[in-house]
Amino acid sequence: MSLVAPKRVRIYDVAQAAGVSVATASKALNDTGRMTDETRTRVKDAATRLGFRPNAMARALIQKRSFTVGLLTNDTYGRFTLPLMAGVSEALVDQGVSVFLCAIEDDPALAKIHVDAMLDKQVDGIIASGKRIDRQLPVDLENLSVPVVYAFTQAPANGVSLVSDDAAGSREAVEWLKSLGRRRIVHVTGPRSFASVEERAGAYRDAVGPTAEVLFGTWSEQWGHEAVAQLWDAAGETPDAIFCGNDQIARGVVDALRERGVAVPADVSVVGFDNWEIVAAATRPPLTTVDMNLKELGREAGRLVLALAAGETVEPGIRKLPCALVVRQSCGGGPRS
Amino acid sequence: MSLVAPKRVRIYDVAQAAGVSVATASKALNDTGRMTDETRTRVKDAATRLGFRPNAMARALIQKRSFTVGLLTNDTYGRFTLPLMAGVSEALVDQGVSVFLCAIEDDPALAKIHVDAMLDKQVDGIIASGKRIDRQLPVDLENLSVPVVYAFTQAPANGVSLVSDDAAGSREAVEWLKSLGRRRIVHVTGPRSFASVEERAGAYRDAVGPTAEVLFGTWSEQWGHEAVAQLWDAAGETPDAIFCGNDQIARGVVDALRERGVAVPADVSVVGFDNWEIVAAATRPPLTTVDMNLKELGREAGRLVLALAAGETVEPGIRKLPCALVVRQSCGGGPRS
DNA sequence: CTTTTGTGAGAAAAGGATTTCTCTAGTTGA
DNA sequence: TCAACTAGAGAAATCCTTTTCTCACAAAAG
Numbered sequence: 033m034s035l036v037a038p039k040r041v042r043i044y045d046v047a048q049a050a051g052v053s054v055a056t057a058s059k060a061l062n063d064t065g066r067m068t069d070e071t072r073t074r075v076k077d078a079a080t081r082l083g084f085r086p087n088a089m090a091r092a093l094i095q096k097r098s099f100t101v102g103l104l105t106n107d108t109y110g111r112f113t114l115p116l117m118a119g120v121s122e123a124l125v126d127q128g129v130s131v132f133l134c135a136i137e138d139d140p141a142l143a144k145i146h147v148d149a150m151l152d153k154q155v156d157g158i159i160a161s162g163k164r165i166d167r168q169l170p171v172d173l174e175n176l177s178v179p180v181v182y183a184f185t186q187a188p189a190n191g192v193s194l195v196s197d198d199a200a201g202s203r204e205a206v207e208w209l210k211s212l213g214r215r216r217i218v219h220v221t222g223p224r225s226f227a228s229v230e231e232r233a234g235a236y237r238d239a240v241g242p243t244a245e246v247l248f249g250t251w252s253e254q255w256g257h258e259a260v261a262q263l264w265d266a267a268g269e270t271p272d273a274i275f276c277g278n279d280q281i282a283r284g285v286v287d288a289l290r291e292r293g294v295a296v297p298a299d300v301s302v303v304g305f306d307n308w309e310i311v312a313a314a315t316r317p318p319l320t321t322v323d324m325n326l327k328e329l330g331r332e333a334g335r336l337v338l339a340l341a342a343g344e345t346v347e348p349g350i351r352k353l354p355c356a357l358v359v360r361q362s363c364g365g366g367p368r369s
Numbered sequence: 370m371s372l373v374a375p376k377r378v379r380i381y382d383v384a385q386a387a388g389v390s391v392a393t394a395s396k397a398l399n400d401t402g403r404m405t406d407e408t409r410t411r412v413k414d415a416a417t418r419l420g421f422r423p424n425a426m427a428r429a430l431i432q433k434r435s436f437t438v439g440l441l442t443n444d445t446y447g448r449f450t451l452p453l454m455a456g457v458s459e460a461l462v463d464q465g466v467s468v469f470l471c472a473i474e475d476d477p478a479l480a481k482i483h484v485d486a487m488l489d490k491q492v493d494g495i496i497a498s499g500k501r502i503d504r505q506l507p508v509d510l511e512n513l514s515v516p517v518v519y520a521f522t523q524a525p526a527n528g529v530s531l532v533s534d535d536a537a538g539s540r541e542a543v544e545w546l547k548s549l550g551r552r553r554i555v556h557v558t559g560p561r562s563f564a565s566v567e568e569r570a571g572a573y574r575d576a577v578g579p580t581a582e583v584l585f586g587t588w589s590e591q592w593g594h595e596a597v598a599q600l601w602d603a604a605g606e607t608p609d610a611i612f613c614g615n616d617q618i619a620r621g622v623v624d625a626l627r628e629r630g631v632a633v634p635a636d637v638s639v640v641g642f643d644n645w646e647i648v649a650a651a652t653r654p655p656l657t658t659v660d661m662n663l664k665e666l667g668r669e670a671g672r673l674v675l676a677l678a679a680g681e682t683v684e685p686g687i688r689k690l691p692c693a694l695v696v697r698q699s700c701g702g703g704p705r706s
Numbered sequence: 707c708t709t710t711t712g713t714g715a716g717a718a719a720a721g722g723a724t725t726t727c728t729c730t731a732g733t734t735g736a
Numbered sequence: 737t738c739a740a741c742t743a744g745a746g747a748a749a750t751c752c753t754t755t756t757c758t759c760a761c762a763a764a765a766g
Contacts, residue, residue: 053746067744088489089430090722094751110451118472130486133470135455149467152425253651314590390716404714427752431721
């Protein structure tokens, strides 16, 4: 075990070992230029043998590409960011691209610091992401010298943006409930001020028709309890299905129903939204819920930002990615075909 | 609005604007070298005026410092990583250091790819982090050419490592329960195979004395329910306090108690561990729980890795950082002094 | 009046790759 | 046989800073 750090091997060393010039070595390794196959493999072998790894800084300096991208987010709690990050990373890692994660906590000054730091470091692109699909980050990313992709956050007019297709997700949830024979489906969701609330509720109304009933509240288990109280204490027919705006509300609803002695899913089916594992899986019974496929959203964002960085032109506008219904046990019904 | 990206201003431009050489400009901006104050301010003014930002790649190339560090983690779910990351970032951002986040999912091959990518990019240091304090990451970080700090994961023999002082946290929880007059305190926790389970349980035993009783199970709400069943269905005196190994178990316990008509905190006090906001705050009543101060752990890890990168020598070994009891309502007792 | 010391500033090298020329030699075509 | 190409490889420029010398000049010392 030697304690002296071994000198980094440079392309110069590879060239010498292979008996060629530095220029030829560079071209051989990058599969550019012209030379005999024999020379190329000889250089590559030498590189492998010596364990050559090009100095990314030197490369970045001349190519003006750093093989890094920045992920900017104000979702401190990471509920949405992490799956997204996982997807981005997955899409980029085999291109040799690494990801700076910058959490900016709704602080414009902090955001500016992070953006400047990223620009200094010559990131090839920036992915902007947030905890709300209908809010912009507190920093202006237009007219930057690098491409920007907006994922799960509001984009400026001519930005390239990716969001989940909440409306389709809602429709799917409602259709699922209908296919199970449910007839009186109520929607319990978050505050109207959220765009996704309106979008999900709108799609729900369209799918359910005239019997639609939406209860707006907060994004909490507490609200789930209250909503059940409202529904069951009111006169008239009680619902046989509740489609919730997120998993926390759904959990509250399920717990409240159990406490009232209403059987889930025998008497009432419940569907959540978000597929937040920790909530959805711990609910008794585990929640059937709409997954926004944030990881795939991340992958796509990664691909897009890379394409933009490579100079490809990408049509601006909003791209909607499909949601997927994850069937567990809170609705009844088996795994779907 | 001009559509052509403005040419980046180089130090050469600043030098020219200030009427000095590039060398002088560099020294002026970095507060090194010798020159009149007048020259220095003249250069700095020019730099500000032109909006000069040094090219980090060129700087890194020569200084062999990239002002980046890597955070390696196998905690896919991000429960521990995110607070840690927030702390690291907070400690480093005003030094101009950015953080690469690399999620490696227990995959040695992926881990190696990420580590190599980071080394290529000349990170100044690496912070290794995991979801278990008693497991090493599936990758060897010894004898790397950059310093490594282990945070919330097991370190090799001569590594620099940071963990939370779980034992002290447990003691504090027990003392709190005692101070509220609780006399029969039971510990319901996770699987024995976790080092933190043994450590927390050990400290609990020491603090409680001969009446100590520990129930080992899994890290789930489900287990919380089962444990309550075991305790209440058994003959003999029931506990007046339950100290849980994590918040999920605690939530299960609280729910189970409520279902049995046992009042929390009136009849029984419950304490959790982790302060996982989403679980702790949604429990009815909200959980009093031990917070591992992961953000502070992250800050400290950031400071340490920077110190190491700067060539300072840091004593190897395990540093334990204090936990903090977060008082909510599941124990009774007011906010602590 | 000469020598030493100190100060301010610039020239040039270095850092490690990529890329554009340039050059030689061999091949093809007329 | 001679011009025109082409393939293979290398020399040198380039990317942008930092840093180490070197130098000129002025002030202090002898």
